[in-house]
Amino acid sequence: MYNTYKRVVAWIFAVTFMNECFLFFVRVAVSQALFLYTRQLDHSNIVMRIEVNTLKLRKAKSPSPCLITQAMDIIGKKWVLLIMYQLLSGPKRFTELEAEMAISGRLLSERLKEMEMEGIVTRHMYPEIPPRVEYELTPKGKAIEPVINQIYGWSSDWLKR
Incomplete structure (x- = not known):
């Protein structure tokens, strides 16, 4: 479980830094992360859905015209x-x-x-x-x-x- 946990966290950071259009600042409170796994019908791929209760996604703010x-x-x-x-x-x-x-x-x-x-x-x-x-x-x-x-x-x- 711990190795999977480390791999998922590493995957989050890898995807984050590899993405050219990174518009979000991601804060992951690793200790409070909840990982839910669901398998696809063919059982060949594991789809990971990550729900993090302290994950805050903030879009780059531009000043409002109002x-x-x-x-x-x-x-x-x-x-x-x-x-x-x-x-x-x-x-x-x-x-x-x-x-x-x-x-x-x-x-x-x-x-x-x-x-x-x-x-x-x-x-x-x-x-x-x-x-x-x-x-x-x-x-x-x-x-x-x-x-x-x-x-x-x-x-x-x-x-x-």
Whole structure:
């Protein structure tokens, strides 16, 4: 079984690298792979169907021509608008954001890094002991304030608590 397992993994990588039109980035979590074998009617060839629950195929992304889609790719992720809402009142430390929003530290860190890469927030590090890091909205991030206010107004008018 282990040799078959190794051969299938080697086959996956061989096919992947031999294919000229490789459009996918393949991540195989070998330990979680499930291999299902089915035989063809003539029993001469074994057809392997590989189902991997952690196999992620990502197509090479090209930017969408739709501006709304582009905007939602940035601000439509969970917690992003709430982080921006919290930062509208001014710069905040990581621990303040984490406490106010009841979000995990790992996810908050991930979202802040993404927002920093998009130019929505800036990260200020102060040379103090213990280290102090504050996050603040950039002008690009502050420009969404009217949208957040509209969402808040709509939700207070139409959503029941």
